[in-house]
Amino acid sequence: MNTKILKTLEFQKIKSLVESLTVTAAGAEEARELTPIHHEEKMSRWLLETEDGQKIVRLRGGMPVPKLENIRPHMRRLEIGASLNGLEIAQVGRVLQTTTEVKRFFEELKELEVSFHYLYEWAEKLITLPTVNQKIRQSVDEDGRVTDEASSTLKGIRTQIRRTEQDVRSQLDGLVRGKHAKYLSDAIVTMRNERYVIPVKQEYRGVFGGVVHDQSASGQTLFIEPKQVVELNNRLRQYQISERQEVERILAELSNELAPYEKEIIQNAFVLGRLDFIQAKALLAKQMHASIPKISAKNEISLHEARHPLIDPEIVVANDIFLGKDYKAIVITGPNTGGKTITLKTLGLLQLMAQSGLGIPAGEESSVAIFNEIFADIGDEQSIEQSLSTFSSHMTNIVTILDSMDENSLLLFDELGAGTDPQEGAALAISILDAVGAKGAYVMATTHYPELKVYGYNRVGTINASMEFDVETLRPTYRLLIGVPGRSNAFEISKRLGLDTTIIQEASQIIDGESQDLNEMIADLENRRKMTETEYLEVRHFVEEAQTLHRDLKEMYQLFFEEREKELTKAKKQANQLVSEAEVEAEKIIKDIRKMQQASGQAGGIKEHQLIEAKAQLSGLHQEEQLQKNKILQKAKQQKTLKVGDEVLVQTYGQRGTLIKKMKNQIWQVQLGILKMNIPESDMTPVAPEKEPVTPYKVAAIKRQKSTNVSMQLDLRGKRYEEALAEVDQYLDAAQLSNYGQVTIVHGKGTGALREGITQFLKGHRGVDSFEFAPANQGGNGATIVHLK
Incomplete structure (x- = not known):
């Protein structure tokens, strides 16, 4: 590109x-x-x-x-x-x-x-x-x-350094706070040349002995290493050299x-x-608020509600832009400041973004083409250095574009043919568009020339477009209207601004009749477009209502079907129950008759086959429930299939229980608390197992331990933010149970996010009395010392 x-x-x-x-x-x-x-x-x-x-x-x-x-x-x-x-x-x-x-x-x-x-x-x-x-x-x-954990040698050296530093500071603290404090410029311990020193007034330099390492700008204060700590400082220096050598060895390793x-x-x-x-x-x-566009197999651009990505989303106007299907050329006409140039740039920039793998600020169903090159002639190309006029610069650029384009190129021309005589400029613009069309390239061009409005009607594969202008408010709406050419609104605007109607009428008579007819035709097209848009909105409203009614009717029909099946099944069950009861009664009666017949021994009694036939007729009264035809009932029946170990709700007692074993005739033995009871399957409803309550931290388990192995230090380096906070909470609870008065939390320095999060957490923890960052030799603000209640 x-x-x-x-x-x-x-x-x-x-x-x-x-x-x-x-x-x-x-x-x-x-x-x-x-x-x-x-x-x-x-x-x-x-x-x-x-x-x-x-x-x-x-x-x-x-x-x-x-x-x-x-x-x-x-x-x-x-x-x-x-x-x-x-x-x-x-x-x-x-x-x-x-x-x-x-x-x-x-x-x-x-x-x-x-x-x-x-x-x-x-x-x-x-x-x-x-x-x-x-x-x-x-x-x-x-x-x-x-870190100290890098090697045992380094850890030992640093332990010696801390002890020696403590000895040096202890010696010097005794000097600055004791009877010798009057010889000092200030009661502090400081460092010069990596050795601990004290500031001594110049006139008392001989009181402490030792080595002078520095003096103040005025010369009134000398920074002296007292003789009492020279040996300790020498030892400290040796440890520091050993530390540096060990660190270099570790880094090399x-x-x-x-x-x-x-x-x-x-x-x-x-x-x-x-x-x-x-x-x-x-x-x-x-x-x-961008979407991922589709790539058109036919190299067609279809941008729905396209927005320029560099304009404030609160004010940008979305437009539909289509190119390549019914037409490969769009000619946009209309007044200045109407948004023509922004529309050109929106098309070009969204196409560049899509061909770079970026989402584009347009609707979900948008699609883009693939262009080998995108060319543009936009803006004032006047060059003082080359002594070229605006027209000459535009023509130079257009010549280069026409020589480089092919059928897979997108051309964007702003104010095509401008900067010269209007008649000649319009003719050149038409010829350039014809040359682009002959090559088969895609083009979007803006212009003021009325001749190009007619061109959009007469050329195959070309369509007119315009930027809408609201004559009532005298402001552009920045809406792209494809299919409607722009028209001059000078007379309407002048009339609304108060220009004498006589002057406007004379101007109307002066204007070329063909231009007047064209403007009238455009006005008629705009009126038709608005009428069509209104009708479209009405039809869309009715279509949405019809879709809503159809959806509701479909849902109600499904509900009716389900209820009908449910009631029908219920009725069949009741009928079957009545028949079953009748069968039992009939069987009893038949048994009684058979006994009486056998007891009487009469030959002319009731025949056995007649009894069997009567019983078969009673059994035939059963109704098939046809569960296999009702998917909802089938699913419910499958869900109700019970097995050992399932949890159920016993309706009669309102209690949850666990199935132990199946007895006979749909009877189950159920464990209800400490009781085992035989319950019919019809009185049970399967339920999901209750989740065990999750205890975030096993405090009770810690309490039961006879001795804890809780460390005095918690290292959180490398941990995620949420994981680290959860670990701190659990660690502090365990430390309190171990009767620790003070612990250290190592969180590292890094970006500071973890350190800040732990600080905020400690402020609100009920078991924390106070906390502060560790001393410089113990990690500084990379570690926090916590005092527990």
Whole structure:
């Protein structure tokens, strides 16, 4: 795609919006390099990736991708055998940790059977390195500081440093607060040249002995290391050197462990950047209320309620734009400031966005074409340097466009043929449009020339359009009216503004008769359009009413059918019950008759086959309930099929119970609390098992323990926000049960979000008495010391 169209339509602003929504260096780079393409398969993939991103944002709010720096320079340094510093290793570790989290994130979605077009494919390319990742997390903080857990040697050295520092400060505190305080400029302990010193007045420099490391600007204060702490400071300095050497050794060791996985780490960073870029496109679509357009197989543009993406959504006017099906050329006429140029730019910019895989601010059913090139001649092209007039600059640009276009090009001409004699300009505009039509290219052009209004009627594949103007309010509505050419509203506007009607009548007589007829024809077309629009709205209203009535009638019919079947089944059951009762009575009577017959021994008595026939006739009175024809009753019957272990509600007692075993004749043995009872199946209703109450934290279990193994320190580094807060709550409860007075929560520095969240949580916790950040030598604001009640 030519660079001039990207500049003319301000595509760079769209790219900047995408870049602002990325959080990784790789994602931002992809946004900066975004360019429209005309490869259909690749364009379709990009659009479907954006659609996947929209689903992620809608379901989960986004992917767990944090801010990631560019680690490619770090990997190049590893490639040549160099060691990384703590911050660089922390940045690589952040990539590895994010890889693990994103991989787990997509595995969870896959278990939930959430479908995507391409995101699972990207997730499969992520390679987790759990051993290296764990080693880095254990050894280096997010800000690059090597932790005490990196090695036992480092931990021992730092323990010695803290003890020695405490001894030095204790010695110096005794000096600044004791009888020697009068010799000091200020009762403080400070540092110079990485050694602890005290500020001594210049005239008392000999009181403390030791070494002078610095003096104030006035020379009145000397910063002296008293002789009492020289040896301690020397020892402290030696420990600090040992610490630095051990840190360098650890960083070199970590660098060596990362080096073999250079390609895997770079690939992970690239994939995370791609996922971040896809998410940024989805977030931009959400901000713009955009949709993913379809790609037209016939290369037709159909934009419903299209809006310019760089205009305030509160004021932008949506328009329907169609091009390529019934016509390949649209000629828009109408007054200035009516929105013609914005309509051109909207069409071009939305097409560029779609061919870049971005959602477009248009209706859901919108479709776009694929153009090899989009050309535009928009705005004032006057060039002082080249001594070209506006007309000459436009013609130079148009010549280049006509030489470069093909049948798969979209041309946007603003004020075609303007800047010269109106008659000649109109003729040139018509010829240019004919040349474009002969090539088969797509074109949208704006003009003031009335001759082009007639052109739109006479040329096949060309249609007139205009921007609506409200004569009543004397304001444009910015609505695009396809099929209706624009007309001059000068007479109407002048009349409403108070111009003498005589002058207007004389002007009407002066105007060319053909132009007057054209204006009258356009006015008639506008009136017809408004009438048609009104009728359409009325018909649409009646259609919606009819659809509503049809839907209600369909629902009522279904309800009637279900109720009829229900009542019919109920009646058959009652009839069958009566027949069953009659059968029992009849059987009893028949038995009595048979006994009497046998007792009497009379030969002329009732025959046996007659008794059997009478019984068969009674049985024939049973009605078939035909459950198989009623899907609703069939489903209910299936749902009511009971089995051992099911939970049921016993209607008679209003109690829940569990089925133990089936007896006979639809009788079940049911466990009701501590009782076992025989209950008929008709008196039971299946119910869902009651969920056990979830106890967030097993406080009771902790209380029952004879001795707890609760640590005095809780490390939350690397944890998610919600997971960390839940762990803090449980940890504080356990610490209180263990009668701890003080504990330490290590949350790291990072972005500060976790630290702020924990601070707010501690403020509202009932068991917290007070809390403060740890001293500088114990982690500073990367850890919080909590005092418990």
